[in-house]
Amino acid sequence: MATGIPKKKKSSKNSIIELKYDIKINKEDLLQSHYSCYTDIWRTQDNAFNKLFYGDNLDVLLYLLNNGYKNTVNLIYIDPPYSTSSVFVNREQKVAYHDTLDGYDYIEFLRRRFLIMYDLLSQTGSFYIHLDERMVFPIKIILDEIFGVCNFRAFITRKKCSPKNSTRTTYGDISDYILFYSKTKNYVWNRPYVAWSNEKIIEQYPCIDEATGRRYKKVPIHAPGVRNGDTGKPWRGMMPPLGKHWQYTPEKLDMLDAAGEIAWSKNGNPRRKVFFDGKQGIPMQNIWLDYQDFVNQSQISTGYPTEKNIEMLKTIISASSNKGDIVLDCFAGSGTTLSAAELLERRWIGVDNSQESIQTIISRLLFEEQSYGDYVIKRRSNSCSRKLTKCAFQIFAIEKDKNNIISYCNLNK
Numbered sequence: 001m002a003t004g005i006p007k008k009k010k011s012s013k014n015s016i017i018e019l020k021y022d023i024k025i026n027k028e029d030l031l032q033s034h035y036s037c038y039t040d041i042w043r044t045q046d047n048a049f050n051k052l053f054y055g056d057n058l059d060v061l062l063y064l065l066n067n068g069y070k071n072t073v074n075l076i077y078i079d080p081p082y083s084t085s086s087v088f089v090n091r092e093q094k095v096a097y098h099d100t101l102d103g104y105d106y107i108e109f110l111r112r113r114f115l116i117m118y119d120l121l122s123q124t125g126s127f128y129i130h131l132d133e134r135m136v137f138p139i140k141i142i143l144d145e146i147f148g149v150c151n152f153r154a155f156i157t158r159k160k161c162s163p164k165n166s167t168r169t170t171y172g173d174i175s176d177y178i179l180f181y182s183k184t185k186n187y188v189w190n191r192p193y194v195a196w197s198n199e200k201i202i203e204q205y206p207c208i209d210e211a212t213g214r215r216y217k218k219v220p221i222h223a224p225g226v227r228n229g230d231t232g233k234p235w236r237g238m239m240p241p242l243g244k245h246w247q248y249t250p251e252k253l254d255m256l257d258a259a260g261e262i263a264w265s266k267n268g269n270p271r272r273k274v275f276f277d278g279k280q281g282i283p284m285q286n287i288w289l290d291y292q293d294f295v296n297q298s299q300i301s302t303g304y305p306t307e308k309n310i311e312m313l314k315t316i317i318s319a320s321s322n323k324g325d326i327v328l329d330c331f332a333g334s335g336t337t338l339s340a341a342e343l344l345e346r347r348w349i350g351v352d353n354s355q356e357s358i359q360t361i362i363s364r365l366l367f368e369e370q371s372y373g374d375y376v377i378k379r380r381s382n383s384c385s386r387k388l389t390k391c392a393f394q395i396f397a398i399e400k401d402k403n404n405i406i407s408y409c410n411l412n413k
């Protein structure tokens with residue numbers, strides 16, 4: 001693998017790439033927009049912090065911004081419609097939501113929401129968005145404009161399903177993408193690790209140190225770039241390879257060798273020994289293979305379309321927030337983010353404008369879920385055999401929707 005030599009970046013006007021289109025609104029004008037007043041229409045208990053809003057998220061985000069939530073949200077994960085030109089139905093064949101916006105209408109729909117989410121985020125907050133190949137590229141440009149390229153953290157590729165045989169004329173489509181930004185460079189980051197398996201340890205640390213029996217791997221002791229100081233000087237009569245310098249001074253290399261931490265090849269080439277020594281795990285990389293959405297009937301699911309893998313949400317929430325932090329998902333769907341936040345003892349705010357979504361979330365949070373095979377979540381009834389959970393939250397809506405949502409979700413019963 002070739003590694004380039006880093007050079008100091010000169011920022012110039014030309015290094016900022018902008019998307020220009022007619023309907024692109026000014027942030028100042030957006031923030032002046034009218035928004036509705038939301039009231040709590042139902043609660044599991046008084047004074048619960050967690051909030052589930054029924055309404056259009058642009059309206060709700062403006063409401064939150066103007067009602068004490070500016071700079072308070074620690075983590076946002078959203079999984080919006082992907083511009084698929086489709087209508088999504090749940091397993092009961094009820095329409096859950098429409099995904100019909102395209103082109104600049106789609107981009108501007110999201111951009112307006114991003115601008116407000118940015119203001120809601122705390123200074124150490126992070127933002128994740130899940131998309132597929134249709135819109136991830138223009139949305140990356142828009143997010144770079146809002147967060148700044150310097151706050152772009154990762155472009156994650158997720159394996160979303162098992163290989164498909166149906167695609168005959170191109171490669172099978174088994175991936176989608178998550179963009180990760182932070183508001184500033186001082187963001188919460190609890191580095192996630194994947195546990196070592198025995199095979200992985202043997203693959204990655206194939207050598208055994210004769211003196212100590214410890215497993216190790218060999219890594220180069222030079223790095224790209226020419227240096228004039230000590231690290232550019234000969235060590236044991238050897239110069240670093242062309243265009244490279246030693247990673248350590250000759251003095252430090254002597255110390256490493258004396259401590260048995262340099263492996264010499266038959267041809268006399270030195271390498272550093274990096275010992276396994278029960279390392280914590282493999283730091284997680286930006287290709288995620290273990291978080292497919294539902295693959296078999298024994299998995300737990302709500303039956304809401306496009307429900308994401310809860311283990312993936314647990315990873316994101318653990319990495320980018322701490323206990324007690326506020327997690328927001330304003331395209332909440334079946335409530336995967338809210339459920340994961342609840343399990344990890346974060347506070348949460350969820351928003352969706354689909355009655356099916358709100359009904360699913362309430363059911364999911366109040367009762368333990370059923371397996372995919374028995375996915376149908378019946379309305380709550382006294383005969384429901386599922387166990388009640390202790391989740392405490394309030395539901396918010398605007399006055400004119402109050403009775404609809406109460407009766408749709410069977411809340412008085």
Ligand SMILES: C[S@@+](CC[C@H](N)C(=O)[O-])C[C@H]1O[C@@H](n2cnc3c(N)ncnc32)[C@H](O)[C@@H]1O
Nearest residue numbers: 056057079097307308331333334336352353354
């Ligand atoms: C892809 S689904 C989210 C699925 C979710 N991540 C899960 O695990 O279940 C997108 C959701 O966004 C909601 N949505 C779309 N436009 C919205 C809007 N303007 N305001 C609020 N919710 C919206 C839809 O109703 C739908 O539930």
